[in-house]
Amino acid sequence: MVRAPCCEKLGLKKGPWTTEEDEILISYINKHGHSNWRALPKLAGLLRCGKSCRLRWINYLRPDIKRGNFTPEEQNTVLHLHEKLGNRWSAIAAQLPGRTDNEIKNFWHTHLKKRVVNKQGHVYEKQKSADDSVIVEQPKSKPQKLDCSNHYEFPSYSFDLSPFIDSPTGYKEIENEQHVEVFEAFHQTCGGHWPEEPSAENFNGPVFNSSVVNDEEQHQPPFRAMDSVEFGCYYNNGAKMDDSMEFWYRVFVKAGGSPNGPAF
DNA sequence: AAACATAGCAACCGCATTTCC
DNA sequence: GGGAAATGCGGTTGCTATGTT
Numbered sequence: 001m002v003r004a005p006c007c008e009k010l011g012l013k014k015g016p017w018t019t020e021e022d023e024i025l026i027s028y029i030n031k032h033g034h035s036n037w038r039a040l041p042k043l044a045g046l047l048r049c050g051k052s053c054r055l056r057w058i059n060y061l062r063p064d065i066k067r068g069n070f071t072p073e074e075q076n077t078v079l080h081l082h083e084k085l086g087n088r089w090s091a092i093a094a095q096l097p098g099r100t101d102n103e104i105k106n107f108w109h110t111h112l113k114k115r116v117v118n119k120q121g122h123v124y125e126k127q128k129s130a131d132d133s134v135i136v137e138q139p140k141s142k143p144q145k146l147d148c149s150n151h152y153e154f155p156s157y158s159f160d161l162s163p164f165i166d167s168p169t170g171y172k173e174i175e176n177e178q179h180v181e182v183f184e185a186f187h188q189t190c191g192g193h194w195p196e197e198p199s200a201e202n203f204n205g206p207v208f209n210s211s212v213v214n215d216e217e218q219h220q221p222p223f224r225a226m227d228s229v230e231f232g233c234y235y236n237n238g239a240k241m242d243d244s245m246e247f248w249y250r251v252f253v254k255a256g257g258s259p260n261g262p263a264f
Numbered sequence: 265a266a267a268c269a270t271a272g273c274a275a276c277c278g279c280a281t282t283t284c285c
Numbered sequence: 286g287g288g289a290a291a292t293g294c295g296g297t298t299g300c301t302a303t304g305t306t
Contacts, residue, residue: 016274016300038291054292055275090294101294106273269305276298283291 013047017056021046025053026061059102066098070107078104079112 017025028044034057037050046053059065070078074096081092089101089108096104 014276036291050291051277052275058293059274087295102274105295110272267306269303271303272301274298274300277296279294279296281291281293284289285287 012049014052017060021048022056022061025057029057029061055102059100064098065100070099070111074099075112078108082108082112 013021024044024046028040028046032043034040034054037054040046040050041048041053044053048056077095078092081095085091087105089105093099093101093104
């Protein structure tokens with residue numbers, strides 16, 4: 001048997017979707033669902049094949065699509081899953097809610113392909129040599145662990161963070177080499193993943209709270225800088241991270257032996 | 265300013281797999 | 286159980302925007 005090519009019938013439109021077509025498709029699916037892609041375009045009044053409608057809905061129109069830049073965590077996840085799974089884009093997409101296989105595939109080819117993860121877990125940037133003939137590897141980061149989905153192991157650190165603490169809020173954004181150090185320590189510990197928001201109940205270590213992050217005005221500093229402190233860092237999921245490391249995060253310091261006791 | 269190169273991404277194509285009758 | 290239809294998946298194309306010469 002010879003399968004009839006998609007959109008073989010004359011009159012079926014191809015190419016970019018118009019706003020009107022999008023509206024028709026959204027309206028139809030919202031009313032009737034998409035149990036039969038083949039029949040859908042005819043029933044909805046679209047001059048498209050079912051395959052095209054499905055693709056448009058899955059990759060662009062469905063409401064749970066997450067648009068915008070990939071967060072550093074997502075990039076890290078894609079890199080490591082690709083290392084593990086290869087070009088199984090749908091399997092990778094299943095680990096990234098709101099991202100489509102097509103989007104991940106495109107992002108891989110345009111942004112991540114040049115990075116590799118070696119056996120030790122190091123992320124490298126592929127670069128061409130001067131004579132353009134050999135691919136060499138330049139270190140991109142220290143080793144990263146992938147999976148910390150079930151527990152936290154955030155050790156105590158002994159960095160002197162006092163230069164980076166400015167009262168009254170007890171924290172500040174830092175933008176120099178030390179933030180790289182903190183960031184990498186974080187990544188070595190957790191691989192860049194926060195499986196869920198830590199709380200005093202499930203997190204036996206340095207404590208921080210997203211409400212502090214998001215509501216600076218209400219924050220009464222339970223922190224103060226000490227010579228030796230424990231800290232947790234909150235990574236800004238919305239931040240952009242690229243080769244120039246245009247990201248930021250904050251360091252929260254919990255004062256050991258604070259007269260106020262545990263911060264949260 | 266124009267021509268050309270490159271990057272980014274939506275969409276298509278065809279094969280593989282799953283579902284249905 | 287088998288064949289046809291429907292759907293899913295990954296590779297690829299081609300258009301547009303942006304950057305470079």
